[in-house]
Amino acid sequence: MQKDIQEILYSEQEIQDKVKEMGQQLSHDFEGRNPLVICVLKGAFIFMADLVKQITIPLELDFMAVSSYGQSTKSTGVVKIIKDLDISVEGRHVLIVEDIIDSGLTLSYLIDVLERRNALSITVAALFDKPARRTVDLDADYKGFIIPDAFVVGYGLDYAEKYRNLPYVGILKPEVYSH
Numbered sequence: 001m002q003k004d005i006q007e008i009l010y011s012e013q014e015i016q017d018k019v020k021e022m023g024q025q026l027s028h029d030f031e032g033r034n035p036l037v038i039c040v041l042k043g044a045f046i047f048m049a050d051l052v053k054q055i056t057i058p059l060e061l062d063f064m065a066v067s068s069y070g071q072s073t074k075s076t077g078v079v080k081i082i083k084d085l086d087i088s089v090e091g092r093h094v095l096i097v098e099d100i101i102d103s104g105l106t107l108s109y110l111i112d113v114l115e116r117r118n119a120l121s122i123t124v125a126a127l128f129d130k131p132a133r134r135t136v137d138l139d140a141d142y143k144g145f146i147i148p149d150a151f152v153v154g155y156g157l158d159y160a161e162k163y164r165n166l167p168y169v170g171i172l173k174p175e176v177y178s179h
């Protein structure tokens, strides 16, 4: 796997430090609100697991699986719900946990769905933000790292379902997906 990585952007330690900082901030900001924390599968599964361990207030969590990239490094533009939530968002303070915001299509679709289901508030925490690729006007409330316009993998992020188990985040060598 390592041989397919062009450059490591953030080490395991740098990611852990950032996640801790985000968890502390969220613990403060969501005090008394019993948030429903939603993990956007599959990419956010590691971030979610690490983040909730750093949040010290009561919360509930749930999972939603959506997909739009499939076997490609470009969004298909069609966001599909593969697994829906079990817990109702109606009247709840919702915190969406995402690994990355790229085009913004996934999140704008999700926010729209949750608004129509009458969530009381919707907040987004994303570990990585790639603003150069945005096609919709959208910003996260809590952002970990701003990254360059490159396809990245690791720490939950995949290319064609691979590399999710790398403990760091790196840029995938273009020759891995360009043939």
Ligand SMILES: O=P(O)(O)OC[C@H]1O[C@H](OP(=O)(O)OP(=O)(O)O)[C@H](O)[C@@H]1O
Binding pocket: 040, 041, 042, 043, 044, 066, 067, 068, 069, 070, 075, 098, 099, 100, 101, 102, 103, 104, 105, 106, 107, 158
């Ligand atoms: O801002 P966008 O351009 O919509 O890209 C971001 C989304 O794309 C990835 O999910 P993907 O569809 O690859 O599913 P996965 O999480 O199962 O890998 C990633 O995990 C985000 O959810």
Ligand SMILES: [Mg+2]
Binding pocket: 043, 069, 070, 157, 158, 159
């Ligand atoms: Mg993916």
